[in-house]
Amino acid sequence: MSSGAETVAALGSRDGHAVLSGPLLAAARRIDTLFAAWAARWNAEEFRFPAVLPASELDRLDYFRAFPHLATFPVVLDDAADNLRRLSSGGALEEDGSVRLPATAPVRDVLTPAACYHFYIELAGSSLDRPRYLTTVASCFRREKFYRPLFRQWNFTMREVVCLGTMEEVTSFLASFREALNGYFSSRDLPIAWEDATDPFFDGASNPKFIAQMVDPVKTEMVFSGELAIGSINSHRNFFGEAFGIRRGGRPAFSGCVAFGLERWLYAFLTRFGAEPDRWPTSLWDPA
Amino acid sequence: MKNEAEIRTHLAHWVAERSNTPPEEISGATAILEQRLITSLQLMELILEIELLAGNSLDVSRLRPGAFRDIDTIYKNFFARKVG
Numbered sequence: 001m002s003s004g005a006e007t008v009a010a011l012g013s014r015d016g017h018a019v020l021s022g023p024l025l026a027a028a029r030r031i032d033t034l035f036a037a038w039a040a041r042w043n044a045e046e047f048r049f050p051a052v053l054p055a056s057e058l059d060r061l062d063y064f065r066a067f068p069h070l071a072t073f074p075v076v077l078d079d080a081a082d083n084l085r086r087l088s089s090g091g092a093l094e095e096d097g098s099v100r101l102p103a104t105a106p107v108r109d110v111l112t113p114a115a116c117y118h119f120y121i122e123l124a125g126s127s128l129d130r131p132r133y134l135t136t137v138a139s140c141f142r143r144e145k146f147y148r149p150l151f152r153q154w155n156f157t158m159r160e161v162v163c164l165g166t167m168e169e170v171t172s173f174l175a176s177f178r179e180a181l182n183g184y185f186s187s188r189d190l191p192i193a194w195e196d197a198t199d200p201f202f203d204g205a206s207n208p209k210f211i212a213q214m215v216d217p218v219k220t221e222m223v224f225s226g227e228l229a230i231g232s233i234n235s236h237r238n239f240f241g242e243a244f245g246i247r248r249g250g251r252p253a254f255s256g257c258v259a260f261g262l263e264r265w266l267y268a269f270l271t272r273f274g275a276e277p278d279r280w281p282t283s284l285w286d287p288a
Numbered sequence: 289m290k291n292e293a294e295i296r297t298h299l300a301h302w303v304a305e306r307s308n309t310p311p312e313e314i315s316g317a318t319a320i321l322e323q324r325l326i327t328s329l330q331l332m333e334l335i336l337e338i339e340l341l342a343g344n345s346l347d348v349s350r351l352r353p354g355a356f357r358d359i360d361t362i363y364k365n366f367f368a369r370k371v372g
Contacts, residue, residue: 212321
């Protein structure tokens with residue numbers, strides 16, 4: 001019988017991606033069901049979004065200044081027949097395996113870097129007459145310096161539960177969610193510590209948003225066993241409300257989200273409870 | 289250098305002006321970042337303003353969470369020892 005750590009190591013790596021099937025895939029699905037059960041406590045409306053976001057919308061958030069190193073762009077070819085023939089006529093790859101791209105069409109989109117961005121775009125220009133609780137699960141992409149299956153992947157799965165409302169409504173939502181998670185972590189004997197964190201800004205020292213996060217922490221991570229953030233609780237203040245013209249009570253709405261990294265939860269369960277999900281405590285699947 | 293009351297009043301007016309808030313609503317305990325009375329860009333301006341008032345520069349890399357929470361905290365962190 002292999003240990004959880006051996007199972008993680010044996011997942012193999014396609015550029016750091018895990019390929020799931022059988023009991024591990026079933027466990028991953030159950031983990032997301034757990035997240036969805038927490039979202040249901042707030043009657044969060046479920047959305048399903050496309051894998052891409054318009055670059056113009058992310059630019060409103062100054063995303064490319066703050067996180068250019070994380071962005072992944074979907075690229076398509078200029079569809080002129082001559083141009084397409086340059087690829088189809090053979091010799092598509094360089095010796096190092098990279099694609100010998102002919103001319104590309106203008107890039108106007110970004111592969112989703114975080115699930116909740118979609119909500120602010122969706123609600124842009126709206127005025128909320130009540131707090132909105134929303135949830136989605138998305139396949140996200142972030143370019144990183146190294147990859148490890150389940151631990152740090154280019155393409156990973158993120159479930160988010162979002163609240164938009166007044167400052168008090170969002171503060172209350174985040175505090176209640178944290179309390180629920182605390183109860184879950186302690187009763188399942190999961191070694192999780194809450195740690196203040198900052199987003200991984202590019203050239204942070206020269207970015208006012210990074211300095212602001214440093215002195216006014218808005219992100220608290222759930223750190224498993226001192227080594228891996230498996231989720232986070234984030235207060236955005238009224239940043240998205242201002243950027244997208246979303247209002248609540250006549251003022252820019254406040255927002256906050258709870259984000260879960262699905263593959264990282266799987267890593268934590270494998271490491272803590274062993275390689276066989278069938279032998280894991282059944283209480284893991286109970287959101288209470 | 290201004291005395292304590294002058295520094296506090298100066299900071300309250302500075303925040304009030306940028307947030308379109310009446311100065312009398314900015315108390316020593318008003319959470320200026322949490323309520324987003326100032327933006328992250330304005331935080332940089334606030335740092336410059338504190339440097340001007342205190343007469344020395346702040347080492348941004350050594351700032352700690354909560355350092356600019358409210359005017360009470362700002363005064364305690366950057367002025368109290370100097371004004372005495």
